[in-house]
Amino acid sequence: MIDHTTVQKVARLARLQLTASEETLFTVQLGDILAYIDQLSELDTTGVQPTTRAVELSNVTRPDVRRPPLDPEQLLSQAPQREEAFYRVPRISEP
Amino acid sequence: MIAALPQVQYEMVIGLEVHAQLSTQTKLFCGCPVEFGAPPNTHICPVCTGQPGVLPVLNQRAFDYAILVGLALNGEIAAFSKFDRKQYFYPDLPKNYQISQYDLPLVQHGWVEIDAGEGPLRIGITRLHMEEDAGKLVHAGADRLSGSTYTLVDYNRAGTPLVEIVSEPDIRTAAQAVAYVQEIRRIVRYLGACDGNMQEGSMRCDVNISVRPVGTEKFGTKVEIKNINSFNSIQRAIEYEYIRQMSALNGDNPTEVIRQETRLWDENAQKTRSMRLKEGSDDYRYFPEPDLLPLEVTPDLLAHYQAQLPELPIAKRQRYQSEWGLSPYDAEAMSNDRTTAHYFEEAVRHGAPPKLAANWVQGDITAYLNEHHQRFEDLPLDPGGLAELIQLIESGTISNKIAKELLPELLERGISPKALVVERGLTQISDHQQLIEALQQVLAESPQQVAQYREGKRKLAGYFVGQAMKKTQGRADPQLLNQLLSSLLD
Ligand SMILES: [Zn+2]
Numbered sequence: 037m038i039d040h041t042t043v044q045k046v047a048r049l050a051r052l053q054l055t056a057s058e059e060t061l062f063t064v065q066l067g068d069i070l071a072y073i074d075q076l077s078e079l080d081t082t083g084v085q086p087t088t089r090a091v092e093l094s095n096v097t098r099p100d101v102r103r104p105p106l107d108p109e110q111l112l113s114q115a116p117q118r119e120e121a122f123y124r125v126p127r128i129s130e131p
Numbered sequence: 132m133i134a135a136l137p138q139v140q141y142e143m144v145i146g147l148e149v150h151a152q153l154s155t156q157t158k159l160f161c162g163c164p165v166e167f168g169a170p171p172n173t174h175i176c177p178v179c180t181g182q183p184g185v186l187p188v189l190n191q192r193a194f195d196y197a198i199l200v201g202l203a204l205n206g207e208i209a210a211f212s213k214f215d216r217k218q219y220f221y222p223d224l225p226k227n228y229q230i231s232q233y234d235l236p237l238v239q240h241g242w243v244e245i246d247a248g249e250g251p252l253r254i255g256i257t258r259l260h261m262e263e264d265a266g267k268l269v270h271a272g273a274d275r276l277s278g279s280t281y282t283l284v285d286y287n288r289a290g291t292p293l294v295e296i297v298s299e300p301d302i303r304t305a306a307q308a309v310a311y312v313q314e315i316r317r318i319v320r321y322l323g324a325c326d327g328n329m330q331e332g333s334m335r336c337d338v339n340i341s342v343r344p345v346g347t348e349k350f351g352t353k354v355e356i357k358n359i360n361s362f363n364s365i366q367r368a369i370e371y372e373y374i375r376q377m378s379a380l381n382g383d384n385p386t387e388v389i390r391q392e393t394r395l396w397d398e399n400a401q402k403t404r405s406m407r408l409k410e411g412s413d414d415y416r417y418f419p420e421p422d423l424l425p426l427e428v429t430p431d432l433l434a435h436y437q438a439q440l441p442e443l444p445i446a447k448r449q450r451y452q453s454e455w456g457l458s459p460y461d462a463e464a465m466s467n468d469r470t471t472a473h474y475f476e477e478a479v480r481h482g483a484p485p486k487l488a489a490n491w492v493q494g495d496i497t498a499y500l501n502e503h504h505q506r507f508e509d510l511p512l513d514p515g516g517l518a519e520l521i522q523l524i525e526s527g528t529i530s531n532k533i534a535k536e537l538l539p540e541l542l543e544r545g546i547s548p549k550a551l552v553v554e555r556g557l558t559q560i561s562d563h564q565q566l567i568e569a570l571q572q573v574l575a576e577s578p579q580q581v582a583q584y585r586e587g588k589r590k591l592a593g594y595f596v597g598q599a600m601k602k603t604q605g606r607a608d609p610q611l612l613n614q615l616l617s618s619l620l621d
Contacts, residue, residue, distance in 0.1 A: 100157050102157055122283035
């Protein structure tokens with residue numbers, strides 16, 4: 037079951053700041069969603085392989101060949117902050 | 132009287148995580164070039180900067196290399212494996228997750244054999260999986276991280292293909308850890324799968340280490356050491372950490388504590404320092420990567436890869452000893468990298484006695500290559516030429532000394548040693564009459580020394596031989612000179 041502690045942990049990992057009332061709201065909502073999904077466990081899945089893909093394909097690869105040149109400016113120009121050729125981000129605490 | 136308590140002996144339990152960058156042209160999931168030292172953010176695209184809506188596609192060559200490394204490490208290649216997302220927030224990771232492999236890695240249950248001077252030891256390999264590298268952070272505003280006011284990011288490295296090789300906690304000493312990483316490095320270099328350059332970060336190593344009293348089974352608290360980028364720092368980081376943990380356990384240093392944490396090796400200070408408390412792995416919330424299809428390796432495909440494996444360093448080391456009688460030291464020197472091994476083996480195939488070929492290869496030829504910043508594959512003198520040179524010495528045509536004098540020119544010009552010897556008129560003189568004449572001249576010029584010799588100063592034989600050598604411009608056969616000298620004097 038989903039409780040306040042779980043919601044707090046998930047919020048912390050997702051870098052979300054929740055108010056007390058949001059926390060209560062999401063605890064109820066996430067609990068409802070999981071209970072809904074849980075109906076699936078009523079099915080007998082003995083002998084059924086877990087699915088990791090929606091299509092029956094495997095080993096889809098590309099050759100190790102360089103793409104045509106790109107202008108990095110197209111990407112850099114969309115950065116919220118940059119400094120010359122670098123992306124600029126807020127100071128981070130020591131890893 | 133109170134008897135002194137017996138001193139508790141502690142041992143280390145070490146496991147290593149080696150990250151090896153695969154030698155591909157392009158990144159793991161996009162066609163961006165992989166190139167060390169390129170100007171910042173020149174090798175980026177929508178895929179490796181995590182733009183919405185893009186699809187990663189696996190690099191075939193990275194997949195090939197990962198399987199070959201797995202096989203070379205005696206691992207079991209998974210018939211079915213997949214990619215997963217490892218989620219955490221850090222600005223070097225533009226997608227906020229790293230594509231890695233979690234519960235179904237490509238390879239499991241491998242091993243390598245090492246010898247850290249105590250005889251062969253097998254180190255288990257828990258797993259090998261593929262993953263993408265992160266970008267590089269540049270801390271601006273101050274040279275130390277704590278003082279920086281903001282951070283700059285270069286995503287050239289983001290998406291570079293890596294394999295992570297995780298060992299079992301089978302290692303007990305710093306020397307074993309170094310030998311293990313050296314063997315992994317030799318193997319990946321043999322395969323051409325990774326260049327093994329630790330300075331440029333193509334091979335990186337994290338050390339997991341705990342300490343326990345000898346004879347106990349239970350592991351102590353595990354500490355992870357990161358930021359190790361040379362064999363020397365592997366050795367010293369482990370030695371430092373051993374003493375630190377031991378002093379905490381036996382109470383020598385009450386302020387020292389062992390926590391489950393990540394520590395950084397500080398190369399300047401030559402010590403480890405605490406970085407952060409290690410998060411539980413459940414915090415990464417791994418789940419299967421929905422944008423990539425699984426990997427299947429059928430028995431046929433596996434056989435195809437097995438057929439591509441070259442003879443590996445350990446097999447060469449053993450063969451050089453058992454078939455060719457090399458010492459363990461020479462066998463290792465000759466098999467350290469593939470080009471040296473190839474040169475050596477070719478010289479032997481052309482008839483050079485293995486021990487002599489090994490001496491030339493690791494001695495004068497390696498010195499020449501180092502001095503001229505060349506590699507074996509650049510060398511104009513082919514291995515057949517080396518075999519010919521050795522043959523000239525063995526047959527007594529030239530002396531060892533003359534061979535050494537000729538070597539630089541031979542290596543540089545790549546001409547036949549026989550031809551050069553004839554060209555220079557350097558054939559060794561083995562003609563008895565000629566040598567006797569030279570000796571007689573010397574004896575006639577040194578009556579005093581002859582008298583001393585006759586009085587028992589036998590060491591003077593060396594003087595006479597040396598003088599005769601001079602008279603023949605070093606071309607006389609020294610052994611023959613010695614024999615002839617004693618027939619003249621005794
Ligand atoms: Zn890219």
